Amino acid sequence: MNTSENPRHSARPEEGSAPVSRSRDRDEQGRARNARPRDGLGRPLPYGAPGVARQPEGVPRTPDEALAEAQRLLDAGMPFHAHEVLEDAWKAAPESERELWRGLAQLAVGLTHAARGNAAGGAALLGRGAAALEPYAAAPYGIDVAGLSAWARELTGRLAASVEDAAAGPVSAAEEAPRLRGR
Known part of the structure; x- marks a missing residue:
């Protein structure tokens, strides 16, 4: 069926008709949410394909629980999912710690891009994440800010060299x- 035969996909509604409503995937609260399955790096797969379970959003975790879950996901090669855990921690953190958690989430997204083959995007996000961590040299919760910054710089260097x-x-x-x- 071409798009002119399917009113849900027509570019313009017929004159005098109501605008075409496109159905959207929604979660239990009615928020728009793409329900397509995803692979281990968070890339969308076709509907019906087997995918990796998504991380639930808005899960209340202590900082220690968030770090442990994010580390488990990173170790399993799932940095996109780790980013979702760290993003929840960022949103729930006190104002004084938000940049710390945002930086950690950016490091996970940077690794996601690098693992997807997007070296330039990975390097950019790793740089942003490391910069966000700089003010937290005496980071809470045992976070290894110096080690993470060194890791991000080293990986960024390799990614930049591979692009060149x-x-x-x-x-x-x-x-x-x-x-x-x-x-």
Whole structure:
């Protein structure tokens, strides 16, 4: 069926008719939410394809629980999902810690882009994340700010070199996973 035969997909409603309403995936609260399955790096898959379970949003976690869950997901090669956990912590954090959690989420997204083969995007987000962590040298919760910053700089350097050499390819998310806390 072409789009002119399907009114849900027509570019313009017929003259005098009401605007076409496109159905959207919605969550239990009625918010728009893409229900397409996703792979381990958060990329959408076709409807009906087997995917990786998504991280539920808005889960209240203590900072220690958020760090432990994010680390588990990073170690499993799922930085996109770790980013969702860290984003929840960022949204729930006191104002004085929001940039810390935002920086951690950006590091996870940077690794996501690098693992998807987007070296330039990965490097940009890793740089932003590391910069956001700088004011937290004495980070709470045992977060290894110095180690994370060094990890981000080293990976950013490799990503930048791969772009310059036109050899950019995806990195292994599990092999490149940083340690959020010092060992």
